[in-house]
Amino acid sequence: MNDTISTSKAAALQLSGLCKSFGSGLSYTKVLHKAHFEARLGELLMLVGPSGCGKTTLLSILAGTLHADEGEVNVLGQALHAMSEKERTAFRAKYLGFIFQQFNLIPTITVAENVSVPLLIQGHSVRKALRKAVQTLERVGLGKRVNERPMKLSGGEQQRVAIARALVHEPTLVLCDEPTSALDSENGVAVMKLLREAANEPGRTVIVVTHDPRIYHFADRMAEMEDGRVFRVLEGAQDIAAHHPAF
Amino acid sequence: MFRLALRMLYGDRSKYLMLMSGIVFATILMAQGGSLFCGIMSWMASTLHNVRAPIWVSDPMVQQVGDNRPMRDTDVSRVRSVEGVSWAVPLYQSVIQVKLGNGKAQAVTLMGIDNTSLIGAPQTMLEGDIEDLRKPNSVIIDIYGVQLLGRELGRPIRVGDRFEMNDREAVVVGICKVQRGFMGGPYMYTSYDRAVLYAPSQRKMLSFVLAGVQEGADAATVSARISAESGLRAYTEDEFFWSTIAWYMRNTPIPINIGLIVLIGFIVGTAVSGQAFYAFVLENTRNLGALKAMGLGTWRLAAMLVIQSLTVGMTGYGIGMGVVSLMGRALIRSGRVPFLLLWQVGAIVGCAVLIICTISALLGISRIARLEPAIVFRS
Ligand SMILES: Nc1ncnc2c1ncn2[C@@H]1O[C@H](COP(=O)(O)OP(=O)(O)O)[C@@H](O)[C@H]1O
Ligand SMILES: [Mg+2]
Numbered sequence: 015m016n017d018t019i020s021t022s023k024a025a026a027l028q029l030s031g032l033c034k035s036f037g038s039g040l041s042y043t044k045v046l047h048k049a050h051f052e053a054r055l056g057e058l059l060m061l062v063g064p065s066g067c068g069k070t071t072l073l074s075i076l077a078g079t080l081h082a083d084e085g086e087v088n089v090l091g092q093a094l095h096a097m098s099e100k101e102r103t104a105f106r107a108k109y110l111g112f113i114f115q116q117f118n119l120i121p122t123i124t125v126a127e128n129v130s131v132p133l134l135i136q137g138h139s140v141r142k143a144l145r146k147a148v149q150t151l152e153r154v155g156l157g158k159r160v161n162e163r164p165m166k167l168s169g170g171e172q173q174r175v176a177i178a179r180a181l182v183h184e185p186t187l188v189l190c191d192e193p194t195s196a197l198d199s200e201n202g203v204a205v206m207k208l209l210r211e212a213a214n215e216p217g218r219t220v221i222v223v224t225h226d227p228r229i230y231h232f233a234d235r236m237a238e239m240e241d242g243r244v245f246r247v248l249e250g251a252q253d254i255a256a257h258h259p260a261f
Numbered sequence: 262m263f264r265l266a267l268r269m270l271y272g273d274r275s276k277y278l279m280l281m282s283g284i285v286f287a288t289i290l291m292a293q294g295g296s297l298f299c300g301i302m303s304w305m306a307s308t309l310h311n312v313r314a315p316i317w318v319s320d321p322m323v324q325q326v327g328d329n330r331p332m333r334d335t336d337v338s339r340v341r342s343v344e345g346v347s348w349a350v351p352l353y354q355s356v357i358q359v360k361l362g363n364g365k366a367q368a369v370t371l372m373g374i375d376n377t378s379l380i381g382a383p384q385t386m387l388e389g390d391i392e393d394l395r396k397p398n399s400v401i402i403d404i405y406g407v408q409l410l411g412r413e414l415g416r417p418i419r420v421g422d423r424f425e426m427n428d429r430e431a432v433v434v435g436i437c438k439v440q441r442g443f444m445g446g447p448y449m450y451t452s453y454d455r456a457v458l459y460a461p462s463q464r465k466m467l468s469f470v471l472a473g474v475q476e477g478a479d480a481a482t483v484s485a486r487i488s489a490e491s492g493l494r495a496y497t498e499d500e501f502f503w504s505t506i507a508w509y510m511r512n513t514p515i516p517i518n519i520g521l522i523v524l525i526g527f528i529v530g531t532a533v534s535g536q537a538f539y540a541f542v543l544e545n546t547r548n549l550g551a552l553k554a555m556g557l558g559t560w561r562l563a564a565m566l567v568i569q570s571l572t573v574g575m576t577g578y579g580i581g582m583g584v585v586s587l588m589g590r591a592l593i594r595s596g597r598v599p600f601l602l603l604w605q606v607g608a609i610v611g612c613a614v615l616i617i618c619t620i621s622a623l624l625g626i627s628r629i630a631r632l633e634p635a636i637v638f639r640s
Pocket of ligand 1: 036037043045063064065066067068069070071072
């Protein structure tokens with residue numbers, strides 16, 4: 015794996031000619047056909063489209079957790095499709111942060127311990143990881159809840175814990191799959207504000223998969239998907255507002 | 262990550278207890294069964310434990326110490342004349358009925374030891390003196406006999422009590438403590454000459470010849486020489502012990518019965534712990550998948566599971582062995598049930614627990630290896 019990461023605006027990530035299908039025979043479904051997609055450093059990019067159009071599949075492929083049948087996956091200057099499983103795992107640990115629709119916090123450990131996990135994976139000491147976790151939790155406004163179990167927190171708070179976990183190791187790329195769909199609009203907006211802030215940091219890209227129009231205005235750019243491919247990319251708030259007039 | 266693994270494990274209290282109860286149960290059943298087995302086997306060979314002699318000589322057909330195929334009295338001197346033998350004395354052993362004063366009877370193992378040397382006498386006297394066996398009609402009874410005969414009589418047996426054996430009177434002159442036998446009731450000691458009178462008369466009476474070896478001679482060599490020269494069967498103490506154990510293993514259902522207990526412990530332990538651990542992994546599938554997505558490799562996840570299952574295993578093993586040794590202590594004190602917790606039993610049970618943990622962890626790991634990290638993106 016090459017350790018030098020490209021910081022040029024155009025090359026945060028580039029996926030081209032992606033094909034992916036599941037199953038065989040009667041259950042065969044073609045999810046992605048020749049999808050192209052790119053994101054730049056320093057932006058919050060939204061990937062939108064109707065349910066089942068392949069957004070999660072695309073996100074999984076660019077996270078390196080799912081193999082494409084065809085196509086190239088270049089993330090931060092690295093050819094993910096050519097890496098071994100081990101290299102991809104190490105790559106994810108270092109450069110990627112994740113936010114899931116279902117939060118996926120470990121229920122039996124404290125909030126701070128949950129947030130420290132990415133640092134522990136990278137081999138930091140428990141003490142150092144916990145200290146950093148607490149700092150990050152303070153930044154998302156949960157400094158007082160660090161020693162509680164995740165289940166004690168509301169959905170919005172849990173998702174903020176997940177954001178802290180996704181940011182604690184200062185990853186270059188933050189991937190969010192429907193981060194607001196399990197939340198009411200107030201909490202959804204709070205979560206998006208934090209993600210917006212994270213994207214404002216130089217050298218970081220935040221990709222948000224969503225079909226929640228309430229949060230469209232947080233995007234710098236918007237890639238629209240349908241039938242397994244990205245058919246249009248909207249640049250800037252004006253363009254987005256023009257095509258999604260409700261917001 | 263190991264700390265995290267343990268925190269995940271301890272965090273789910275009920276699952277943790279469930280997992281551990283399987284191991285505790287398996288440990289108890291296996292260690293209890295093993296100790297019962299060792300206890301029974303040691304009781305089978307109690308005579309060898311109580312009567313210490315470097316060489317035991319018997320009829321050629323005898324394979325275990327409980328067997329009685331009498332030899333001629335002259336066989337003692339034949340053994341004594343073999344080169345390397347320093348001494349040889351007769352030993353009488355058989356199960357006979359003791360008639361109590363109130364007309365009730367009880368079976369005891371009557372031991373007749375050499376009149377002059379008293380070789381084969383009990384090591385621990387609780388009351389009286391072994392030399393009292395030189396008095397007329399004297400017998401020494403073990404503490405178990407005191408209880409057992411006392412129960413028949415309605416009061417504890419005391420020194421000075423009188424019984425009848427084969428229409429001859431016997432007086433208790435001492436009480437000793439010896440290891441109990443598995444069959445044949447309590448031990449009662451008397452001199453060889455008197456034992457022959459207390460027992461129903463037979464053409465031949467001599468059960469064993471006990472022999473010592475001269476200084477510098479080797480028991481195994483001398484024993485082989487006795488066998489060759491006399492046509493009798495001579496065993497070293499050790500040989501006779503293992504021959505006795507082997508005989509009971511071959512000729513009684515004890516190994517199979519206890520083997521079944523141990524096997525059930527192993528299977529139930531594996532089933533309960535294995536399935537509880539698998540359920541633990543299944544329940545945590547999303548979280549483990551999230552860890553995998555966040556960049557934790559399969560090997561490190563597997564190591565976490567191994568740590569978890571070993572922690573459960575060691576804790577459960579510790580608790581189980583603790584329970585067994587407490588139960589064992591109570592059993593030994595009661596003196597009614599054979600129980601011998603050898604370290605070998607502990608080691609074997611420990612290995613079995615390790616195997617259970619390995620199976621459990623492998624079940625979990627097989628699940629993790631198949632885990633697509635992409636599942637965590639699915640709702
Ligand atoms: N592992 C899978 N096996 C079979 N079909 C799948 C699998 N993953 C996704 N699909 C199918 O692919 C399609 C796109 O799924 P997904 O990428 O989750 O869409 P979206 O996130 O846009 O709602 C759906 O029809 C879904 O049923
Ligand atoms: Mg989806």
